[in-house]
Amino acid sequence: MESWEIIRSVPYILGGGLYTILLVVGALALGFAIGLPLAALEAYGPRPLAKLLGVYVWFFRGVPILVLLFLVFFGLYSSIESFILSHFGARVSFSPFSASLLALGLASSAYQSQIFRGAILSLPRGQFKAALALGFSRPGAVLYVVLPQALRLSIPGWTNEFSILLKDSAVAYVLGTMEIMARAKILATFTYRHVAYYALAGVLYFALTFLGVRLLRYISRETRIPGLGQEI
Amino acid sequence: MRTPSSPPPPGPLLNVVGVSKSLGGKLLLDRVSLSLNRGELKVLIGPSGGGKSTLLQCIHFLLAPDEGDVFLDGVSAREMGKKNIRSFRQEIGMIFQDFNLFDHLSAQNNVAIALRRVKKIPKKEALERARLELRRVGLSGKEELYPAQLSGGQKQRVSIARALAMDPKIMLLDEPTSALDPELIGEVLNVIQDLSEGGMTMLMVTHQVGFASHLTEEILFMENGRITESGPPALLLGEASRSRTYEFCSKFMEISGRDPAAARPSSK
Numbered sequence: 483m484e485s486w487e488i489i490r491s492v493p494y495i496l497g498g499g500l501y502t503i504l505l506v507v508g509a510l511a512l513g514f515a516i517g518l519p520l521a522a523l524e525a526y527g528p529r530p531l532a533k534l535l536g537v538y539v540w541f542f543r544g545v546p547i548l549v550l551l552f553l554v555f556f557g558l559y560s561s562i563e564s565f566i567l568s569h570f571g572a573r574v575s576f577s578p579f580s581a582s583l584l585a586l587g588l589a590s591s592a593y594q595s596q597i598f599r600g601a602i603l604s605l606p607r608g609q610f611k612a613a614l615a616l617g618f619s620r621p622g623a624v625l626y627v628v629l630p631q632a633l634r635l636s637i638p639g640w641t642n643e644f645s646i647l648l649k650d651s652a653v654a655y656v657l658g659t660m661e662i663m664a665r666a667k668i669l670a671t672f673t674y675r676h677v678a679y680y681a682l683a684g685v686l687y688f689a690l691t692f693l694g695v696r697l698l699r700y701i702s703r704e705t706r707i708p709g710l711g712q713e714i
Numbered sequence: 715m716r717t718p719s720s721p722p723p724p725g726p727l728l729n730v731v732g733v734s735k736s737l738g739g740k741l742l743l744d745r746v747s748l749s750l751n752r753g754e755l756k757v758l759i760g761p762s763g764g765g766k767s768t769l770l771q772c773i774h775f776l777l778a779p780d781e782g783d784v785f786l787d788g789v790s791a792r793e794m795g796k797k798n799i800r801s802f803r804q805e806i807g808m809i810f811q812d813f814n815l816f817d818h819l820s821a822q823n824n825v826a827i828a829l830r831r832v833k834k835i836p837k838k839e840a841l842e843r844a845r846l847e848l849r850r851v852g853l854s855g856k857e858e859l860y861p862a863q864l865s866g867g868q869k870q871r872v873s874i875a876r877a878l879a880m881d882p883k884i885m886l887l888d889e890p891t892s893a894l895d896p897e898l899i900g901e902v903l904n905v906i907q908d909l910s911e912g913g914m915t916m917l918m919v920t921h922q923v924g925f926a927s928h929l930t931e932e933i934l935f936m937e938n939g940r941i942t943e944s945g946p947p948a949l950l951l952g953e954a955s956r957s958r959t960y961e962f963c964s965k966f967m968e969i970s971g972r973d974p975a976a977a978r979p980s981s982k
Contacts, residue, residue: 612814612873614776616828616880617804626831631818707818709862 488678491669495679498665499686505583505651505661506690510594510644512587517594521632522624524595525602526610535595542592548653550589555581555657578657586654590647597639601632637702644698645691652687662686725788727752727915728884733772733782742768744939745782748917750884755916757926760936761962766919769936770886773917774806775799786883804832807877807885811892813869815861815876821848821868822857825876833880847875851905867898874905885909887918923963927951935959 520539524532542550559576566574605628613623655664666683670676726749735743743765750756758766771777773784775791784791786805794802816824825844829835835843848857851871861869870890877885890906891899903925910916910929920926927933927947935943935950935958943950943959950959 606812606814608810608812608814609816611776612808612810613816613828615774615803615806615808616876617800617832618828619800622831626827627816631816634818707862708860710817710860 487673488675488682491679492682494669495662495665495682495686498660498662499690501579501659501661502648502651502687502690505579505586505654505659506644506648508583509586509590509647509651512583513590513594513643513647516587516591518598518629520591520595521598521602522629524599526620526624526628539592539595542589543596545589547585547589547650548656550585551582551653551657554585554588558584579654579659582651582654582657582659586647586651589650590643593643593646594640597636597643598632600639601635602628604635605631631707634702634705634707637698637705641695641698641702644694648691648694649687726750727754727787728773728917729785730769730773731783731785733769733779733784735768735772735777735779737768737777742939743772743779746936746939746941747782748934748941750915750917753913753915754932755910755914755918755930756932756934757930758917758919758934758936759921759923759926759959759962764937765939766936767888768939770808770888770917770919773886774803774808776803776808800832804880805883807880807882809870809873809877809885809887809890811889813861813866813873813893815869815872817861820858820860821853821864821872821875824861824872825879828876829879843879844875847879848872850878851875852901865898866894867901870894870902871905874902874909878909884915884917887916887920889919889921891920891922923951933959935962 520535524535524539527535545553555578559581563574563576566572609627609631610623613627614620618626651661652663654661655667658664662683666679670679673679728748728750730746730748732745732747733743734741734745746765746769748756758769760766768777772779775784786802789802791799791802816827819827822841822844825847826837826840829840829843830837833840845854845857848854851874853868853871853875856864856868856872861872864872874890887906891902894902899922903922906916906918907925907929918926918930931946932944933947933950934941937958943957945957949955950957951963953960
């Protein structure tokens with residue numbers, strides 16, 4: 483009878499998996515969109531700007547995700563909401579899901595920028611120089627010569643970032659985002675079967691990690707430059 | 715910029731005037747001047763750290779000189795300003811010691827990418843041009859290979875094809891054979907010789923004194939950021955000249971077991 487209850491709850495927790503996937507993919511995409519230009523500017527941009535961006539990275543690396551989550555939700559969001567209320571008279575409220583996505587994405591952008599930066603700096607600078615010599619602009623040389631190689635080199639580090647972010651996304655439950663962890667907690671609280679439901683959540687996280695890592699390894703293999711490097 | 719139909723202005727194709735450059739408080743170039751006429755090949759030799767590579771990069775404005783200017787076909791690089799310097803660079807082909815091929819692109823795409831992204835030539839046309847340039851340097855059939863699959867000599871020839879595809883008015887070669895195994899040097903030198911005989915204007919930094927002295931009318935000896943000696947190889951490489959160039963080159967020749975006098979071309 484007990485195990486039947488647990489099996490019946492699987493679709494409910496799987497539904498949470500959908501939120502987790504959306505959250506992780508969204509945060510990774512946001513982190514990528516911010517992190518990649520950040521890395522390019524840190525490596526090839528003007529010196530003072532690179533320093534400033536360094537501060538950004540230090541901030542988001544140094545603050546726990548949970549703290550970021552609260553700062554975004556209770557700080558940033560409520561001040562934007564009250565600003566809109568006082569200036570436009572409209573009452574809006576942003577979802578906890580978007581706050582989780584923003585906090586995770588910002589934190590990830592700092593880590594991703596360091597992955598890309600390492601990859602960019604590991605490339606021989608001569609190729610950049612050769613591109614300039616051919617008449618490329620600096621952004622053009624970064625876009626067509628540096629980044630296509632740096633992105634390939636970043637895949638292993640990025641795979642790691644994915645698996646960390648996936649598990650970090652569990653903190654989103656504190657704001658009531660109905661992802662895997664939140665649903666497991668609800669079930670556990672109602673049924674007192676803590677071990678069973680948290681174990682089920684664990685299995686789900688493991689499965690998602692496994693699938694994601696396999697997918698990224700496949701991409702890494704498919705984009706390998708002939709004659710260069712080895713398979714991971 | 716002039717239209718192609720107008721006649722070239724008189725005077726040297728490349729004119730380097732009083733170029734100085736300091737980096738990190740060290741004077742690397744000290745008022746260097748030189749000029750090359752159309753179709754001429756000049757050779758820069760001298761000890762490492764003497765400023766040869768810095769000079770090439772300053773001519774190309776990859777490093778902006780602190781003082782002085784570079785004129786290509788009468789056009790001042792300084793007056794081009796930061797924005798237009800890219801079109802100035804396109805007219806100067808640069809060959810590096812360590813090739814600097816783009817590792818993620820096939821040989822053909824290495825040659826085609828600047829045609830497509832800088833000159834905005836359509837993909838099909840650019841690839842066709844790349845194929846022709848690879849054939850010119852003897853690499854037909856290697857179009858699909860990536861840099862990591864090529865030998866050093868082949869890589870350097872791809873880099874020469876890449877520079878040629880941009881239709882440069884002049885080529886700057888920075889020790890093009892120094893990173894090559896001895897048995898691969900010949901294939902690159904052959905290409906350079908063909909280019910020179912085809913009328914390409916070239917300034918080459920090299921330690922291949924024997925090869926260089928057969929092709930060049932003038933050797934420039936560079937030391938401590940200055941061109942200290944210059945003259946035809948027959949003169950500078952003669953033992954009787956008591957030149958610094960002779961002294962420097964004879965050390966190379968000792969290693970390779972040759973006599974600098976033998977490198978000197980017989981009277982032309």
